[in-house]
Amino acid sequence: MNLYPVRSIYMAEMARTRRTLLQSIVSPVISTSLYFVVFGAAIGSRISEINGVSYGAFIVPGLIMLMLLTQSVSNASFGIFFPKFSGSIYEILSAPISYLEVVVGYVGAAASKSILLGLIILGTSSFFVPLEIAHPFWMLTFLVLTAVTFSLLGFIIGIWADGFDKLQIVPLLIITPLTFLGGSFYSIDMLPPFWQSVTLANPVVYLVSGFRWSFYGVSDVSLWASVGMITLFLAASLATIGWIFRTGYRLKP
Amino acid sequence: MHDPIISIQGLNKTYEGGFQALKHVDLSIQRGEIFALLGPNGAGKTTLISLVCGLVNPTNGRITVDGFDNVKQYRQARERIGLVPQELTNEAFETVWNTVSFSRGLFGKPPNPAHIEKVLTSLALWDKRDNRLITLSGGMKRRVLIAKALSHEPRILFLDEPTAGVDVALRRDMWEVVRRLRDDGVTIILTTHYIEEAEEMADRIGVINGGEVVLVEEKTALMKKLGxxxxxxxxxxxxxxxxxxxxxxxxxxxxxxxxxxxxxxxxxxxxxxxxxxxxxxxxxxxxxxxxxxxxxxxxxxxxxxxxxxxx
Known part of the structure; x- marks a missing residue:
């Protein structure tokens, strides 16, 4: 692997983040803070503890996950969609670089941004609610794996999308509902039995549950189910990207 | 001069919709020459360039660049090539310096500010190095694309319609740049439908029409034979x-x-x-x-x- 091209792509993408700091970092942090204020401080005080955790603290991992998923997908999808849209992708395709190098550059940058964002939100939340992190190593592992996996998914969406509307559809119509219904704001124990079983088909449940376990040591599903699910996602995304580059799908006619 | 730097054999390209853009193209480009590919719109000029540069997958046929297969040994083949596309495409908010440096890195070369400076100076872009691309005129954007293509010191330069929409004075400047590159030993392949350009610049001329290379000839011989x-x-x-x-x-x-x-x-x-x-x-x-x-x-x-x- 030649590191110069990877570094070039990575640095160019990070430079784009710096240029759009307000949109890519500040705005998600502010919108998450609003959740903390409304659900944590205002409404949260009237909701009883869940599994021994105050409601304000309970939603922190879920909210970080929500931001992590949506921001990873939108960062990575925009990163590769834009050169495709403007035509400057010709340079990437004509460069003497392997697909792996392209993916590491783009997805690495998108994932870095999401991880940074997740850590900033985590820091911000400590101003609003009392935080404890029971398993810091696992917390970081989930943070990194989720950021990477969903940046890969975003990369796939960016290649698939042939217009700005499609770029929005997946985050808006799939990721956000799955995250809201995936136990970001509640424990799935709180659902009626029928909806509990339905919810188990939502992959995001496993991510939120595992991430929350790393904070408070309580989870909806077993840790290994969470680890298994994220690994499955990662493998599926990698396989799809491998296929895209082998066939040149939507990249090379 | 009998060792071709690019050799194309039996190249076919049929797009997904069934359109046959290239029909059994055989073509050799000699080291150090300026080769002009002439043809009307839709003749297959850009498709041919895109195939050599790896932007389009061939249906069948084989291309070697300086002896390297452009599919199996794509790294060696592509690092020798600089491509200036027809459309003015670039990252609007980047500066000239950054975008040209990015291209060099992308092609796997370590940073070399002295070389970037040389390229920008030769294209009269040095004063504009800190300007964002969006603030540049069309002619300057075209030169930025050339600078990007030259950033990694290619041995072969493809210019796809380099002077389309460029005024007369700038066109002369651009020809001057191309001649200087040739003097440095760079092989240049340009497509154009301005015959004047081919007549002015080229050593050899290939005419492509309907996806077929109908003629390849030394410019002077062609003029003599048919003129x-x-x-x-x-x-x-x-x-x-x-x-x-x-x-x-x-x-x-x-x-x-x-x-x-x-x-x-x-x-x-x-x-x-x-x-x-x-x-x-x-x-x-x-x-x-x-x-x-x-x-x-x-x-x-x-x-x-x-x-x-x-x-």
């Missing part, structure tokens, strides 16, 4: 008819009898029927000539003839 010349002689006193000795199909008398038009192509001279033979006959016939002018058919005429003939 005809016309000699017009203004006569002192009008002639009512041509003298018997001058009744040949290469010579015509104008309707008012005041001028003679002689069409020739360089072959007649060898057969003793050239301009000097004509002049001596006129002399013997005591026909006085008032004025003389010649016209040489341009590459454009040749090109139009060729494309018409084959289609």
């Amino acid at each position: 005809s010349k016309q000699l017009t002689l203004e006569l002192h006193t009008p002639l009512s008819a041509l003298p018997a000795r001058l009744q040949v199909d290469t010579l015509t008398l104008s309707d008012d009898g005041r001028s003679l038009v002689y069409t020739y192509d360089g072959h007649q001279e060898e057969q003793g029927r050239g301009v000097s033979a004509l002049l001596s006959v006129l002399n013997e016939e005591e026909i006085l000539v008032k004025d003389v002018h010649t016209r040489q058919s341009s590459l454009e005429d040749i090109f139009v003839d060729l494309v018409k003939e084959r289609s």
Whole structure:
């Protein structure tokens, strides 16, 4: 692997983040803070503890996950969609670089941004609610794996999308509902039995549950189910990207 | 000079919709030459370039660049090539310096500010290095694309319609840049539908039409072979008819009898029927000539003839 091209792509993408700091970092942090204020401080005080955790603290991992998923997908999808849209992708395709190098550059940058964002939100939340992190190593592992996996998914969406509307559809119509219904704001124990079983088909449940376990040591599903699910996602995304580059799908006619 | 830097064999490209953009193209580009690929819109010029540069997958056929297969050994093949695309595409908010440095890194080369400076200076972009691309004029954006293509010191440069939409002064500048590159040993392949450009610049010319390379020839030989010349002689006193000795199909008398038009192509001279033979006959016939002018058919005429003939 030649590191110069990877570094070039990575640095160019990070430079784009710096240029759009307000949109890519500040705005998600502010919108998450609003959740903390409304659900944590205002409404949260009237909701009883869940599994021994105050409601304000309970939603922190879920909210970080929500931001992590949506921001990873939108960062990575925009990163590769834009050169495709403007035509400057010709340079990437004509460069003497392997697909792996392209993916590491783009997805690495998108994932870095999401991880940074997740850590900033985590820091911000400590101003609003009392935080404890029971398993810091696992917390970081989930943070990194989720950021990477969903940046890969975003990369796939960016290649698939042939217009700005499609770029929005997946985050808006799939990721956000799955995250809201995936136990970001509640424990799935709180659902009626029928909806509990339905919810188990939502992959995001496993991510939120595992991430929350790393904070408070309580989870909806077993840790290994969470680890298994994220690994499955990662493998599926990698396989799809491998296929895209082998066939040149939507990249090379 | 018999070792081609690019060799294309049996190249076919059929797009997904069934459109056959290239039909069994064989082509060799010689080291260090300027090769002009001429053809009307939709002839397959850009497809051919895209195939060599790896932007489009070939249906079948083989391309080698400096001896390296452009699919199996794509790293070696592609690092030798710089591509300047037809469309002005770039990251609007980047600065000139950053975007050109990005290209160098992308092609796997370690940073070299001195080289970037040299490239920007040669393209008269040095003063604009800290400007964002969005603030540049069209001609400058075109030069930025050339700078990007030269950032990694390629041995081969593809220029796809380099002077489309560029004013005359800038076009001259660009030709100057291309000549300097050739002097540095860079092989240049340019596509154009400005015949003037090919005529001015190229060592060899390939004509592509309907996905087929219909002709590849040295420019001067092509002009000689296909280019005809016309000699017009203004006569002192009008002639009512041509003298018997001058009744040949290469010579015509104008309707008012005041001028003679002689069409020739360089072959007649060898057969003793050239301009000097004509002049001596006129002399013997005591026909006085008032004025003389010649016209040489341009590459454009040749090109139009060729494309018409084959289609």
